[in-house]
Amino acid sequence: MAKTVSSPPKPAERITIREVAQDAGVSVAAVSKVLRDAYGVSDALRAKVRASMDKLNYRPRASARGMRGKTYTLGLIFPDLRNPFFADVYAGVNSALERTQYQAMQGFSTTPAALIEAMIDRQMDGLILIGPNESAASLAATGARLPLVTIGQHDKSGDGYDTVNNDDQLGARLVVRHLVGNGFRNIAMLSLMQPASTVIEQRELGYRLEMMEQKCGGTINIVRAPQVVRDVQVAVRRLLESKERPDAIFCWTDLMAFEAISVAVDLGLSVPDDIAIVGYDNTMFCDFAQNSLTSVDQSGELLGLQAARLVVERIDGRSAADHFTVPPRIVARNSSRPRKPI
Amino acid sequence: MAKTVSSPPKPAERITIREVAQDAGVSVAAVSKVLRDAYGVSDALRAKVRASMDKLNYRPRASARGMRGKTYTLGLIFPDLRNPFFADVYAGVNSALERTQYQAMQGFSTTPAALIEAMIDRQMDGLILIGPNESAASLAATGARLPLVTIGQHDKSGDGYDTVNNDDQLGARLVVRHLVGNGFRNIAMLSLMQPASTVIEQRELGYRLEMMEQKCGGTINIVRAPQVVRDVQVAVRRLLESKERPDAIFCWTDLMAFEAISVAVDLGLSVPDDIAIVGYDNTMFCDFAQNSLTSVDQSGELLGLQAARLVVERIDGRSAADHFTVPPRIVARNSSRPRKPI
DNA sequence: CTGAAAGCGCTTACAG
DNA sequence: CTGAAAGCGCTTACAG
Numbered sequence: 221m222a223k224t225v226s227s228p229p230k231p232a233e234r235i236t237i238r239e240v241a242q243d244a245g246v247s248v249a250a251v252s253k254v255l256r257d258a259y260g261v262s263d264a265l266r267a268k269v270r271a272s273m274d275k276l277n278y279r280p281r282a283s284a285r286g287m288r289g290k291t292y293t294l295g296l297i298f299p300d301l302r303n304p305f306f307a308d309v310y311a312g313v314n315s316a317l318e319r320t321q322y323q324a325m326q327g328f329s330t331t332p333a334a335l336i337e338a339m340i341d342r343q344m345d346g347l348i349l350i351g352p353n354e355s356a357a358s359l360a361a362t363g364a365r366l367p368l369v370t371i372g373q374h375d376k377s378g379d380g381y382d383t384v385n386n387d388d389q390l391g392a393r394l395v396v397r398h399l400v401g402n403g404f405r406n407i408a409m410l411s412l413m414q415p416a417s418t419v420i421e422q423r424e425l426g427y428r429l430e431m432m433e434q435k436c437g438g439t440i441n442i443v444r445a446p447q448v449v450r451d452v453q454v455a456v457r458r459l460l461e462s463k464e465r466p467d468a469i470f471c472w473t474d475l476m477a478f479e480a481i482s483v484a485v486d487l488g489l490s491v492p493d494d495i496a497i498v499g500y501d502n503t504m505f506c507d508f509a510q511n512s513l514t515s516v517d518q519s520g521e522l523l524g525l526q527a528a529r530l531v532v533e534r535i536d537g538r539s540a541a542d543h544f545t546v547p548p549r550i551v552a553r554n555s556s557r558p559r560k561p562i
Numbered sequence: 563m564a565k566t567v568s569s570p571p572k573p574a575e576r577i578t579i580r581e582v583a584q585d586a587g588v589s590v591a592a593v594s595k596v597l598r599d600a601y602g603v604s605d606a607l608r609a610k611v612r613a614s615m616d617k618l619n620y621r622p623r624a625s626a627r628g629m630r631g632k633t634y635t636l637g638l639i640f641p642d643l644r645n646p647f648f649a650d651v652y653a654g655v656n657s658a659l660e661r662t663q664y665q666a667m668q669g670f671s672t673t674p675a676a677l678i679e680a681m682i683d684r685q686m687d688g689l690i691l692i693g694p695n696e697s698a699a700s701l702a703a704t705g706a707r708l709p710l711v712t713i714g715q716h717d718k719s720g721d722g723y724d725t726v727n728n729d730d731q732l733g734a735r736l737v738v739r740h741l742v743g744n745g746f747r748n749i750a751m752l753s754l755m756q757p758a759s760t761v762i763e764q765r766e767l768g769y770r771l772e773m774m775e776q777k778c779g780g781t782i783n784i785v786r787a788p789q790v791v792r793d794v795q796v797a798v799r800r801l802l803e804s805k806e807r808p809d810a811i812f813c814w815t816d817l818m819a820f821e822a823i824s825v826a827v828d829l830g831l832s833v834p835d836d837i838a839i840v841g842y843d844n845t846m847f848c849d850f851a852q853n854s855l856t857s858v859d860q861s862g863e864l865l866g867l868q869a870a871r872l873v874v875e876r877i878d879g880r881s882a883a884d885h886f887t888v889p890p891r892i893v894a895r896n897s898s899r900p901r902k903p904i
Numbered sequence: 905c906t907g908a909a910a911g912c913g914c915t916t917a918c919a920g
Numbered sequence: 921c922t923g924a925a926a927g928c929g930c931t932t933a934c935a936g
Contacts (some may be wrong), residue, residue, distance in 0.1 A: 283628030
């Protein structure tokens with residue numbers, strides 16, 4: 221390898237608004253206005269400035285803009301990077317932002333509170349939190365500091381931030397209805413062990429209510445496991461080896477459902493003839509024949525799209541809270557098909 | 563919903579360096595130096611300033627810092643969000659940055675070139691590109707503008723940026739050796755259809771060379787498919803339905819391998835008794851019993867960790883290129899175990 | 905070791 | 921509709 225010691229990259233001598241102004245023969249204020257599509261510039265001036273910007277290949281610096289105005293950057297915070305569902309959400313956010321000056325940047329951290337601070341330090345114009353663990357009060361406090369939209373958080377008590385949700389209660393009901401319709405009655409729910417999540421509340425509530433309505437109240441059984449491979453396996457194994465083994469397990473996410481299938485296969489059980497499995501998120505892995513997993517589609521892309529729309533509205537001045545709900549949809553596959561009659 | 567029209571979030575009246583200076587009874591320059599751990603401040607002054615910063619809960623604003631110095635923000639660009647392998651890389655980057663002031667922000671776009679510009683507009687201190695499609699010349703041009711490290715890009719001809727790589731040629735060789743050792747000889751490779759990737763070159767080369775060395779040169783067969791579910795399925799189906807069906811398929815990624823297993827299952831074939839399958843990345847899904855996929859571990863976390871280390875070194879002034887290579891490791895599972903003797 | 909002053913590249917009232 | 925000037929919160933020479 222040649223060891224040419226070149227000087228480290230320079231701060232890139234970029235074109236500034238001043239040079240554009242000079243080239244166009246106008247003031248810097250005029251250029252700034254064109255840049256922000258602000259009110260009060262003539263078409264002629266705008267055209268002149270645009271021409272100079274193109275000619276000089278001008279690009280505004282976000283830090284400088286951030287000093288007085290906006291950075292045109294939105295922060296995205298996911299709880300888990302391994303779940304492909306979040307890629308759908310991100311895609312939706314991006315498609316909403318496509319024709320705007322905004323850019324979404326995603327951060328990940330094991331300490332979300334610190335990450336929110338880091339985002340604020342970097343003057344994100346707005347924040348989209350997916351599946352936040354924070355309390356409504358804590359979210360309201362964040363919402364008072366910058367435009368905030370949550371995805372997967374059902375507490376709409378405050379006016380300080382917007383929410384976008386899948387109707388989780390209905391989602392759980394659809395699963396129970398589907399399973400009962402296919403002949404399963406002893407349906408266990410493998411839920412998530414996590415403090416204070418309104419999504420968990422809603423989904424468990426939907427499960428309970430629908431089990432009652434379907435006259436399956438006697439076999440209501442909720443088991444909670446943390447999002448950790450080992451713990452999920454232990455929980456599933458316990459369910460599958462119990463005296464009164466359930467007919468079916470409704471799992472928190474597709475990821476957990478794949479683990480459940482794995483444990484069942486390891487135990488020599490057949491899905492769905494010995495045990496039916498249903499997931500949540502309808503990720504692309506559900507389609508693979510070795511999984512063929514029935515799942516609830518919560519339209520991740522639509523959730524992301526709406527969240528981005530709402531956060532931009534907030535940035536533009538809306539102060540009353542807005543809430544958007546997406547209806548869930550069950551996608552039936554082999555993992556829960558009716559059992560072969562004996 | 564109550565429609566209390568509160569004013570939109572204010573720009574958050576934050577504590578500035580000036581107020582810290584006043585509280586500590588020193589100049590703003592002194593505070594700035596403490597902030598950057600810069601040379602030339604007495605312990606006494608540093609302690610005073612630290613105390614005031616803590617007391618006032620001071621946090622520096624990245625935009626203001628960026629105006630003159632660094633933003634303490636690193637850009638991460640992934641080619642694909644659905645592949646859980648990238649979560650490992652991200653985890654490695656984060657763990658390298660844990661005790662520093664740097665924060666990694668991940669962007670995703672279908673137009674990587676535009677995303678790089680957006681990152682530069684936002685004055686990222688450095689960039690980590692994972693699996694870039696850009697040419698070495700184009701990367702060198704970017705490396706001249708800001709500190710740059712690539713992951714998964716074997717062209718080390720330039721001095722303008724650092725590279726971190728898994729030894730992909732060796733990885734492919736390990737797969738062929740493993741399969742031949744388990745009795746498979748007609749081994750096809752399902753590679754990626756994409757213009758100009760040195761990773762593809764290296765992996766295909768390793769496959770070819772090792773097939774020759776193992777006296778399997780006669781059955782060398784490389785099929786390329788784009789990273790699209792439908793195309794992968796068609797390619798696999800064609801392989802599995804061909805007159806001279808291979809014994810084994812070495813797939814580009816675990817994702818493609820899972821699709822291959824899916825097609826095999828759909829065709830009523832047994833893995834590995836009819837067809838062995840091997841993947842690449844050793845993602846967590848490989849462990850599930852329904853996949854039980856043999857795969858090459860390329861230590862995503864280590865790749866991310868090293869990349870972060872190198873980019874920070876570049877930011878700190880290193881100008882000679884550095885290159886880091888991680889040895890691959892094959893993890894054998896059911897999908898390629900020796901066939902039952904007939 | 906410490907500090908006063910200039911300036912980074914924008915946006916924002918404000919005056920014309 | 922247009923522009924001159926102030927200022928956002930830091931860092932960077934430079935002087936003491």
